Amino acid sequence: MQILRRLRGKNNEGILALVLVALIVTMSVLSPAFLTAGTAFSTLRSATVPLIFALAVLIVIVSGGIDVSFAAVAIFSAYTAVSFAITMAPELPAAVIIAMAIAIGAGLGLFNGLVIARFRLPTLIVTLGTQGIFVGVMYTYVGATYYAQLPPALAAMSSMTVLDFSTGTGRASLHVMAVVAIVLAVVVWWMLTRTMFGRSLYAIGGDVEAARRAGFRVMRTQILVYVLVGVLAAVAGIAHMVMGRSANPQDLVGDELDIIAAVVLGGASIFGGRGSVIGTVLGVILIQLINNSLLLAGVPSAWLRAAVGLLLIVGVGVQALSARRKARRVHTLDEDKSDRLVQEDVA
Amino acid sequence: MESLPTQAPVPVLSVRGITKRFGGVTALAGVSLELLPGEVHCLAGENGCGKSTLIKIISGVERPDAGEVIIDGVSHSRMNATAAITGGVQVIYQDFSLFPNLSVAENIVLTAEVAGRQRFYRARAVRPKAQSIVEELGLDLDLDAEVGDLSVADKQLTAICRALVNDARVIIMDEPTTALTHSEVARLFTIVERLRSRGVALVFVSHKLEEVLAISQRVTIMRSGRVVTSGLATEFDRRSIAQHMTGTELDEARIVGPINADAEPRLTVSHLDLPGAFHDVSFTVAPGEIVGVTGLLGSGRTEIAEAIFGARPAASGDILVDGRPVSIRSIPDAVAAGIGYVPEDRLSQGLFLENSIADNIIAGSLDRHRNRWRGLDGARIRSTISRLFASLSIKAPSADAPVRSLSGGNAQRVVLAKWLATDPKVLVLNGPTVGVDVGSKSQILELLRQAAASGMGIVVISDDAPELVSCCHRVLVVARGRIADELRGDAISAESIHERMAA
Numbered sequence: 001m002q003i004l005r006r007l008r009g010k011n012n013e014g015i016l017a018l019v020l021v022a023l024i025v026t027m028s029v030l031s032p033a034f035l036t037a038g039t040a041f042s043t044l045r046s047a048t049v050p051l052i053f054a055l056a057v058l059i060v061i062v063s064g065g066i067d068v069s070f071a072a073v074a075i076f077s078a079y080t081a082v083s084f085a086i087t088m089a090p091e092l093p094a095a096v097i098i099a100m101a102i103a104i105g106a107g108l109g110l111f112n113g114l115v116i117a118r119f120r121l122p123t124l125i126v127t128l129g130t131q132g133i134f135v136g137v138m139y140t141y142v143g144a145t146y147y148a149q150l151p152p153a154l155a156a157m158s159s160m161t162v163l164d165f166s167t168g169t170g171r172a173s174l175h176v177m178a179v180v181a182i183v184l185a186v187v188v189w190w191m192l193t194r195t196m197f198g199r200s201l202y203a204i205g206g207d208v209e210a211a212r213r214a215g216f217r218v219m220r221t222q223i224l225v226y227v228l229v230g231v232l233a234a235v236a237g238i239a240h241m242v243m244g245r246s247a248n249p250q251d252l253v254g255d256e257l258d259i260i261a262a263v264v265l266g267g268a269s270i271f272g273g274r275g276s277v278i279g280t281v282l283g284v285i286l287i288q289l290i291n292n293s294l295l296l297a298g299v300p301s302a303w304l305r306a307a308v309g310l311l312l313i314v315g316v317g318v319q320a321l322s323a324r325r326k327a328r329r330v331h332t333l334d335e336d337k338s339d340r341l342v343q344e345d346v347a
Numbered sequence: 348m349e350s351l352p353t354q355a356p357v358p359v360l361s362v363r364g365i366t367k368r369f370g371g372v373t374a375l376a377g378v379s380l381e382l383l384p385g386e387v388h389c390l391a392g393e394n395g396c397g398k399s400t401l402i403k404i405i406s407g408v409e410r411p412d413a414g415e416v417i418i419d420g421v422s423h424s425r426m427n428a429t430a431a432i433t434g435g436v437q438v439i440y441q442d443f444s445l446f447p448n449l450s451v452a453e454n455i456v457l458t459a460e461v462a463g464r465q466r467f468y469r470a471r472a473v474r475p476k477a478q479s480i481v482e483e484l485g486l487d488l489d490l491d492a493e494v495g496d497l498s499v500a501d502k503q504l505t506a507i508c509r510a511l512v513n514d515a516r517v518i519i520m521d522e523p524t525t526a527l528t529h530s531e532v533a534r535l536f537t538i539v540e541r542l543r544s545r546g547v548a549l550v551f552v553s554h555k556l557e558e559v560l561a562i563s564q565r566v567t568i569m570r571s572g573r574v575v576t577s578g579l580a581t582e583f584d585r586r587s588i589a590q591h592m593t594g595t596e597l598d599e600a601r602i603v604g605p606i607n608a609d610a611e612p613r614l615t616v617s618h619l620d621l622p623g624a625f626h627d628v629s630f631t632v633a634p635g636e637i638v639g640v641t642g643l644l645g646s647g648r649t650e651i652a653e654a655i656f657g658a659r660p661a662a663s664g665d666i667l668v669d670g671r672p673v674s675i676r677s678i679p680d681a682v683a684a685g686i687g688y689v690p691e692d693r694l695s696q697g698l699f700l701e702n703s704i705a706d707n708i709i710a711g712s713l714d715r716h717r718n719r720w721r722g723l724d725g726a727r728i729r730s731t732i733s734r735l736f737a738s739l740s741i742k743a744p745s746a747d748a749p750v751r752s753l754s755g756g757n758a759q760r761v762v763l764a765k766w767l768a769t770d771p772k773v774l775v776l777n778g779p780t781v782g783v784d785v786g787s788k789s790q791i792l793e794l795l796r797q798a799a800a801s802g803m804g805i806v807v808i809s810d811d812a813p814e815l816v817s818c819c820h821r822v823l824v825v826a827r828g829r830i831a832d833e834l835r836g837d838a839i840s841a842e843s844i845h846e847r848m849a850a
Contacts, residue, residue, distance in 0.1 A: 196460060199468045203446050203457060210444035213408065214458040215429040273448035 011267025013279040020286050027293050044178050047288045049240045051181045053259045055188045056232035058280045061263055063225050064205035064272025065123035069112060069131035070233040071252040076134045077104035078237025080142050082247045085151040094153035101234040108134060109230020113223035135253060147247040158245045177239040189277035205272030261312035262287045269319055356383045359548045360436065360517045365414035367400055374400040376572045382517055382548040387539060389551045389559045392569035393592050393784035398552050402519055406438040407431035432462045437510035438519045443502050447495030451505050452477040454494050459512045480508045484538055500531040507538065519550040524558050529810060529848055530643060536562050556585045568592055593786040603820050604800050606635045611670045613804025614773045619664035624650035625828040632804035637795060639815040640808045641848060642825030649691060652775050652808050656688035657681040668772055685772035689762050689779060698750050698762060705732045705746040707761050712769040735764040739794060756787025763794060774798065775806045780814055792818045812841040824848060
């Protein structure tokens, strides 16, 4: 029983893993071309940007909030940095462009965080508003030009791979950005489980008032959360452009649903206080696989969004049902326990 | 107000001349208090007397306008939560302020880690710390269980362990026994004794006078933001404490009205059964009768009430109202049959907190206030509201005030008013005076007697023995889901009830 419970995981990660395995087995049976290193690497490649986004969303959701402006932050910061490099300083090294994007992302996140923490406003409404503001400001002041060519330093990264080998069906490679995503996942996992900052996110997500009474600096932490989201989003924005070899200001915004669905499917509770990196990784891969396999199965891409929407509702539904079942459970008094204690003291 | 004679031990914490105003309202006016090591100090007072504000100031959550808090001879005029915790002051709030999503071990150690300004967290390294506290107190707590899954009593024990991890020397417990049953209180008190022997000073904030007197060495009573009296617990009894708290004499005599035993019972419950909760429950309630149902938490008493009200319908058995069988599968069924229910957790289940008193009073009985065209009859609604508002003497500037602004006792009266407006045949109340001060309590009991006198059948579920003694014609004792005992007439006394509950 104990082992089963551990395998199942705190947030049903085990069940998710089972679903994932079942899906892979089904797909391999249906199409022998599915189970190859090539598919694995291409899934990993298509999951790179969603995974970085999902890590950002995981952090906010654990702290009891939600952020729907992350895609706007990503495109704003990456596009601004790239367009600055192209128009003003084409010879800028990649590190400087990336640092610039990260600084812009952090600034936009700080803006979100300040508004939310200072005025104690609902996070969904604030980020819904800032999403519009960020996109509008970008179109007005930065521009809306589509750049088919990245600055040379970034363009060089586009073809940078870490693992590269031939397989029976073609070549498989691991993009450098996929490695970045994996490293970020490990860092976020370490932060959530091994640092007091990470634990304070769970505490705040579990009960804000209790966290305040326990001495957690709630406002500071909340602001920092949105700054972190901004930073991760900026990295995701750069990764998106590097892997797509172009800078399109109309990208990314509008695909937030897929990311939030992946995080919620991964066991993070939209009520806050629950969620893990493992679950989030599994959730992202599951959504990618479903998208890929439905396409392979010939389902029109219009239905993919419906499928993701359905998954989101299933994910939230499972959470809500298990919470309700928990609330219904009757606590019976364990009389032996209390009697024993009293007797011990008498004796 | 006179200060205590100086005693040999140096106070761990003292509070001098604390004044706190909220807007134009003075919550505390020059309050002073001293806590000695190894004492249990009871802080008593009615709702709104300033106890909670005082606790918040001591724990650094609120800042006083004047006065100082002295911990170990160091004066703090501006405390914050972390300074209080590092100074050894711990508050166990009524809601425990635990993190439901984290494990027991993590809940126990987390605040200490925060206070120590730790940057990293290692679950494996902090676990022994939690383990040693749990073992020291001789508790049987599962360190890996999630706190949200624990019973109320175990949550409280977790909160106590958490307080001790920080080397607490002052532990303030806000209403520690409200949610506990008799045997759980006994268990809490054994732990309190162990803490005392470690030299910890404890402050109990409580409404339950009996318990307070049983455990405290000293008592301080507050009224309207001032300390009215302070002294050794042996100098007080139930009556004198209540008198200081309310400023009036307390009437706690057993008063029960006559009942017509020959009349058709208002409520007949026969062979009610819900596997896992209760078995073969049968009883009747005559018109004008108040029947008490008591038992330990988890004995099934709440589930029986919820079954009668349809919130958690019984699997088998019959319920008759005025001799007519009714099928109760849901709450609307029960309401239609003329059954009203005042739940245990009135704040979340019985009231619309942001709405006015008037809206809340009328919320359950809109169908009774319709005119010929099915529209609402404004004149009749207004008359019902003003009648109930006046007869229940709800303390509020007007019936338009939001319920959130009311104290516990007054909020409870609004819930009662809501059900009285529906003119039910049977009224079931679960813990009608939980968290209500002594003054309001006797008024609420008087309201129940009046309602019964008008012919209603009333079921009171409670583990507050004096309350049952004061108003019930009969008391049913539930144990392990069955009605184990029935006390009537002179056999009803606080001692006999406690004895049967523990049996």
